[in-house]
Amino acid sequence: GRVKAKFVVVAGNAYLGNLIPELSAKSMPCGTQVITTEPLSDEVAKSLLPQDYCVEDCNYLLDYYRLSGDNRLIFGGGVVYGARDPANIEAIIRPKLIKTFPQLKDVKIDYAWTGNFLLTLSRLPQVGRLGDNIYYSQGCSGHGVTYTHLAGKILAESLRGQAERFDAFASLPHYPFPGGELMRVPFTALGAWYYSLRDKLGF
Ligand SMILES: Cc1cc2nc3c(=O)[nH]c(=O)nc-3n(C[C@H](O)[C@H](O)[C@H](O)COP(=O)(O)OP(=O)(O)OC[C@H]3O[C@@H](n4cnc5c(N)ncnc54)[C@H](O)[C@@H]3O)c2cc1C
Structure with a gap:
């Protein structure tokens, strides 16, 4: 039209x-990936982020994370230059999550997605x-x-x-x-x- x-x-x-x-x-279009855990117990959630802050770390290729209202950890990170969608998001982001929060090594991931930003x-x-x-x-x-x-x-x-x-x-x-x-x-x-x-x- x-x-x-x-x-x-x-x-x-x-x-x-x-x-x-x-x-x-x-x-340059870039992709960044996010995963979301299953709901965590109050005790575990508090141990991760006692003040319930949103965090962006200070690395060059940074990770960012926060708790959701239903106590899931929403954790994002990584940059895919050129914004190609990775086939297995969990395989890329989970190791970063475990490095920051080793106590979540057995946690189940319920959701994973990619979003694009422009560099x-x-x-x-x-x-x-x-x-x-x-x-x-x-x-x-x-x-x-x-x-x-x-x-x-x-x-x-x-x-x-x-x-x-x-x-x-x-x-x-x-x-x-x-x-x-x-x-x-x-x-x-x-x-x-x-x-x-x-x-x-x-x-
Ligand atoms: C996973 C992720 C986490 C992020 N975290 C943060 C954060 O913590 N803090 C922060 O400040 N920023 C963050 N960003 C970046 C932030 O989202 C972007 O900087 C911001 O959304 C850019 O806004 P925008 O309006 O320029 O573009 P966008 O929000 O990307 O909007 C562009 C819009 O244009 C539409 N569009 C595209 N082409 C066409 C077309 N041909 N015709 C019609 N419509 C079209 C798209 O559908 C889209 O709705 C994050 C981005 C991602 C992907």
Whole structure:
């Protein structure tokens, strides 16, 4: 079909594919996986996260986890550069979970899923314009839950003619990933491998 609009906001992020080559050239879709345990007893749940905080560890390839309302541990981690869906999510994430919480070695995993996020070389989000009336916002590099609220506001301000804050974000440089379409995934994976080695060696 056809839609007439004064403005278009492109915000398809990691799911946009190659729809707009100019945008895909400067970003990389990545997958991250999450598993959820069976419900745990109060005692076990409290022993894992006594304050019931949400945690994101400080490794380069980080893990993140929290308890659900029904005492399951929701545990995510890992990055699949290029966002190919792994066949067996539990096989990838379970060892990470057991490393952090060895007491859960026999726990049953009830759910597993993959989600995609969009990485930029600088890890800063990208907003800007393509021509006069096509706007884009993408590439929060895994940290968009809070930032996208602001992005929505500054996009709306700009569409209404008040572009000062939008232009401040749009002036950030957007770099292409080295290696072009063919080599950017292996190059980035190689770089990430180096930094995850540093994590393992404790640098
Ligand atoms: C497992 C996982 C855990 C995460 N954890 C955190 C966290 O703890 N904290 C944090 O800050 N961030 C986290 N993130 C990242 C965060 O989810 C993203 O940064 C944020 O969702 C990006 O928002 P967005 O609106 O730019 O894109 P998205 O939320 O990805 O939305 C893009 C939308 O565009 C739609 N779309 C795509 N193409 C088209 C098209 N052609 N036509 C129409 N619609 C289209 C998609 O269906 C989707 O609904 C996590 C991401 C994942 C996957």
